[in-house]
Amino acid sequence: xxxxxxxxxxxxxxxxxxxxxxxxxxxxxxxxxxxxxxxxxxxxxxxxxxxxxxxxxxxxxxxxxxxxxxxxxxxxxxxxxxxxxxxxxxxxxxxxxxxxxxxxxxxxxxxxxxxxxxxxxxxxxxxxxxxxxxxxxxxxxxxxxxxxxxxxxx
Numbered sequence: 001x002x003x004x005x006x007x008x009x010x011x012x013x014x015x016x017x018x019x020x021x022x023x024x025x026x027x028x029x030x031x032x033x034x035x036x037x038x039x040x041x042x043x044x045x046x047x048x049x050x051x052x053x054x055x056x057x058x059x060x061x062x063x064x065x066x067x068x069x070x071x072x073x074x075x076x077x078x079x080x081x082x083x084x085x086x087x088x089x090x091x092x093x094x095x096x097x098x099x100x101x102x103x104x105x106x107x108x109x110x111x112x113x114x115x116x117x118x119x120x121x122x123x124x125x126x127x128x129x130x131x132x133x134x135x136x137x138x139x140x141x142x143x144x145x146x147x148x149x150x151x152x153x154x
Contacts, residue, residue, distance in 0.1 A: 040063065043087065046118050073133065073134055078153075084122065087118070090147040097138065101132070101134075
């Protein structure tokens with residue numbers, strides 16, 4: 001039987017590998033890996049439920065922590081002529097997550113501001129270039145909640 005220290009190291013290594021598979025470039029504390037891994041699984045399920053089964057992931061998923069009633073921006077490049085789907089999910093403490101896609105001039109070109117915790121937008125950009133996703137943590141039962149954003153294209 002493995003001693004407790006070795007078990008802890010093996011668990012930490014497996015958790016880090018799992019997090020690397022599901023996650024974005026955001027560094028996450030090991031004690032929150034349960035939330036992060038859950039968000040990664042939710043993103044895969046949400047993409048399928050949104051009808052993105054034939055789409056491929058165009059960007060690494062972005063997973064982070066956001067304070068209630070605050071916003072975060074994610075920059076990504078999109079190509080004209082490509083059908084894109086952007087889906088968001090959040091942890092069990094979250095009650096409402098909103099997303100909006102902004103063009104390079106800051107104009108909102110698509111959004112999902114409904115009172116739900118799985119926002120989804122589909123867009124066929126008119127031009128290739130940089131876009132920004134605004135993520136709004138509209139309702140979180142705690143001070144802050146984990147969220148994830150996945151971008152897919154066809």
